[in-house]
């Protein structure tokens with residue numbers, strides 16, 4: 001039976017035209033195995049950052065619509081080049097922008113959500129025997145508009161397309177050979193998962209493991225599409241995320257993650273615990289974490305972009321943002337595992353100017369200065385790993 005495979009290549013896998021040619025060879029090999037292939041591409045290397053810098057040079061507050069028009073071009077360049085590379089390799093291919101590929105979004109420029117996919121444009125080209133290359137990270141909110149899905153959004157394009165077209169699997173090609181217990185780029189001793197369940201992947205992705213976008217993890221789970229995270233630089237098998245409730249081991253910790261680009265507010269005066277709690281529960285503030293530290297001191301952590309809005313909401317408490325903050329998280333399998341681990345999380349090094357905060361019941365979180373983030377993650381990861389002899393698969 002012919003398999004339908006979606007392959008997504010991230011910016012790190014398309015950094016140069018040389019890398020793009022390697023990706024094209026891999027796609028050609030997949031077609032030679034007899035598969036139908038849909039390819040989703042991100043912008044080459046750091047193109048999205050470069051385009052953002054360009055916008056900043058002409059405007060201190062670029063309009064969201066034009067910003068999306070600008071940023072969406074990065075993926076279109078990769079898409080057109082990839083189709084050319086494939087054709088040069090003797091494979092029939094056609095490049096489509098997100099809107100041309102039938103990806104319909106809402107109107108939230110810069111953070112659009114895919115509402116629907118018209119499978120026809122891609123399906124008809126597959127029927128013609130073509131490899132279909134789709135620009136990731138973008139869709140059409142209506143008319144002839146284009147909206148982008150937020151940073152890292154190409155993963156979501158791939159997972160949603162895989163679901164809508166009922167693909168047999170969705171492969172995310174990146175610069176690491178799978179999903180690890182911590183960022184293998186910065187944390188020594190991070191261990192690779194050979195297999196993982198959707199829930200654990202989502203937990204890691206939502207709390208900062210940038211290897212897969214959280215919306216992609218959620219979409220793969222919703223459609224029950226097998227997801228493979230693997231390296232475009234090696235032939236290693238990667239991490240497979242499969243339907244079912246399979247859990248890789250009895251290891252109590254799923255991983256250690258961190259989030260950057262945050263600001264914290266310390267609220268002293270007149271802060272009423274119940275009032276703060278009400279704001280938090282009502283979701284009026286998109287707060288990432290909140291904590292009653294002691295007596296009348298509260299910490300509230302928000303993304304830098306939300307700091308001005310939060311400051312005005314909390315003005316009656318006199319909160320001032322402290323920038324350059326990060327959150328570090330130890331994600332446990334359950335609330336009970338977190339409670340059991342309580343004692344071994346104490347007495348960490350680097351705790352000056354750090355605050356324990358509440359995020360989710362099964363997650364131990366701390367608000368830390370961004371400059372200490374990696375050291376603190378390393379210490380936490382070491383501590384979690386020393387508790388477990390051989391929890392996952394061998395890696396690194």
Ligand SMILES: Nc1ncnc2c1ncn2[C@@H]1O[C@H](COP(=O)(O)OP(=O)(O)O)[C@@H](O)[C@H]1O
Pocket residue numbers: 009010011012013042152173174175176178179180181182183184185186204208209210211212255
């Ligand atoms: N738990 C984790 N497992 C694997 N990689 C991780 C994890 N947390 C963070 N990363 C980082 O995610 C990076 C890949 O994501 P990204 O840079 O967005 O790649 P791409 O451009 O391919 O989308 C890796 O280089 C790695 O440093």
Ligand SMILES: N[C@@H](CC(=O)OP(=O)(O)O)C(=O)O
Pocket residue numbers: 009010011012042043048049074136137150151152153154155
């Ligand atoms: N190019 C966009 C979208 C994306 O998904 O990129 P990547 O796959 O390289 O994370 C970004 O940089 O955010």
